[in-house]
Amino acid sequence: MIFLMAASAALTIPVAVYLYHLIKRAARVFGVYKDSRAQKWIAAVTAAAVVLPAANIWGLWAVVVWYFTAVSLIVELVRFIFLKRLKKESRIWNAIYGASIIPAAVTLAILGYGYLNMRYVIQTDYTVETDKEIREEGYQIAFLSDLHYGTTMNRKQLEKYCARIEENEPDALILGGDIVDERTTLDQVREAFSVLGQTKTSFGVYYVCGNHDKGRYFANCDFTPEELFDAAGKGGVVVLEDETYLLGDELTLTGRRDRSDAAMSKAARRPSSALLENTDRDSFHILADHQPREFEENEKAGYDLMLSGHTHAGQIWPVGLITSLFDKGTINYGQRQVGNLDVIVSSGMAGWGYPVRTGKHCEYVVVHIRK
Secondary structure (H helix, E strand, C coil): HHHHHHHHHHHHHHHHHHHHHHHHHHHHHCCCCCCHHHHHHHHHHHHHHHHHHHHHHHHHCHHHHHHHHHHHCCCHHHHHHHHHCCCCHHHHHHHHHHHHHHHHHHHHHHHHHHHHHHEEEEEEEEEECCCCCCCCEEEEEEEEECCCCCCCHHHHHHHHHHHHHCCCCEEEEEEECCCCCCCCCHHHHHCCCCCCHHCCCCEEEEEEECCCCCCCCCCCCCCCCHHHHHHHCCCCCCECCEEEEEEEECCCEEEECCCCHHHHHHHCCCCHHHHHHHCCCCCCEEECCCCCHHHHHHHHHHHHHHHCCCCHHHCCCCHHHHHHHHHHCCCCCCCEEEECCCECCCCCCCCCCCCHHHHHHHEEEEEEEEE
């Protein structure tokens, strides 16, 4: 994320210069630009006004500006290639090109898709096989992360998805962090856990915090960590922070304290191996950790399945691609085998900050554990 912020700041000036030329070009198409000093200043000020707010990469306007700029550059390249072949352009094409109609239309289409994609949640199924002695029918574990309740979803919609989860007859529902965030109100916190805690399962509903749940990034968050845990408990949700819980006779569930939350609160995370002390090594051990990291350490400790979220699979394309290329210590999305450890990383049920998702889908996960 630091890389993205630095890249955004570094690109601000060249993007402003490029948009300055686009504005002058569009003004000429509409016959309102005469290349006077005053009009140059107007174009420069307009370009600066458009680009400067986009330096904040956490705002939706940044998404608009960067997509528009990227599509504009692609149009420039395509035009250059075609001009090399055709040697001339039609008046209609010149007007379309000069007014930047194609970049504007494509950007609008991308944002429209992102808006709808954020509000369409699918079920993703995974199968995990084990040599450990578990019952013949196996287990169904539902996993839901990165809901960021209040960003795009209300109570009625959440109830609908919880009903869909119940259709799988899950043995447990695990909430993998960032269920709420700094923008969620206290009433919404209580509402979210009230709905989630009522989901019918065999062994219950369990919750590990993410980096946003406790609202540490905003000074004026509407709820405290104590109120968060109180809402979870009253909703019937078990909170796990570096704790291991028995699920019947054959499964254990270990919930980790989030890495970022531990650093910000100066609370140490216990080694994952210590959390399996005094447990039956023949049990099937599930680890829920919001941020997908420390895979080798967790595999060595004896865990069989690790469930994480946090990455949103990029949420805004091509962030996921950048993460995969430059951060080899994490997994952006999907299932991966690390020794004897199955790792599953969900794209999340919604998203943070932006009310759009131009990357992968929103989802909840159902893991089928089989002999």
